[in-house]
Amino acid sequence: MSETIRVLLADYQAMVRGALASLLDLEPDIEVVAEVGRGDEVVAAAMEHSPDVCVLDIEMPGMDGIEATSAVRTRLPDCRVLIVTTFGRPGYLRRALAAGATGFVVKDTPARQLADAVRRVHSGLRVLDPALATSSLVEGDNQLTERERDVLRLALTGTTVADIAARLHLSQGTVRNYLSSGISKTGTTTRYEAARIAQERGWL
Incomplete structure (x- = not known):
């Protein structure tokens, strides 16, 4: 009998987490041993349940999935990480791989492919969403x-230069310089556009 792959699931949305758990539990060689809804609960749950693979979302309270990936890989280096997220942004892909993730797929991946991704990641293979991998190569590294x-990040909320300066303990001139360089690096014309494009690319 083949080895059972122990999986920890982390997703902020309980309904999505439950659906993923149900799909994976249908597989004879995969067992979901733990589920958490916060990024800062991942390491403790992993330490307790010793999963072979952590399947993590990116957008979670407490700690995002990329930070959680790094924490898991530091504390449990033999545990693999597969990112499964709604946010298919090339910048996220690059950051996740840099943090130690072995796989990165989007949530609309068919159930059979998701289970296969878990198996491949467990075996040490890298699994990447092909469209994101291509976009990542085209857009390049995070230049910010x-x-x-x-x-x-603060400009994205419509915050004024004065407010940004106060919150970051910088002078307004320094904030304007950072905004100007951000605008230049994103090829945009306003600070809000620069923030939006940077977010879409997963740079923030």
């Missing part, structure tokens, strides 16, 4: 510095 990302 950490401070530029901080400033653009």
Whole structure:
């Protein structure tokens, strides 16, 4: 009899998490041993249940899936991570791989392919959504510095330069410089456009 692959599921949406668990539990060689709804619960659950594969969403409270990936790989280096997310952004793909994920697929992946992705990741193979992998190559690496990302995240909410400066403890001139470089790197004309494009690319 083949080895049973132990899976931990982490997804903020209980309904989605339950659906994924039901689909994977239908597979004779896959067992969902733990489910959590927050990113900051992933490591503790993984330490308790010793999964072979963690299937993580990206957008979660407490800690996002990319941070959780890094934490899992640090604490449990033998545990593989498969990102399964609604947010199919090339920048997320690159960040997830850099954090130690072995696979990255989107949630509309057919059930049979998802189960196969879990098996392949468990065996040490890399599994990537082909469209995202292509987009990632075309768009290139995240060109924003950490401070530029901080400033653009706040700009995305429509916050004024003065408010951004106050929140980040920077001068307004420095904030304008970061916004200007962010606009230049995204090929846009306004700070809001720059923030939106950076978010779409998964750079923020």
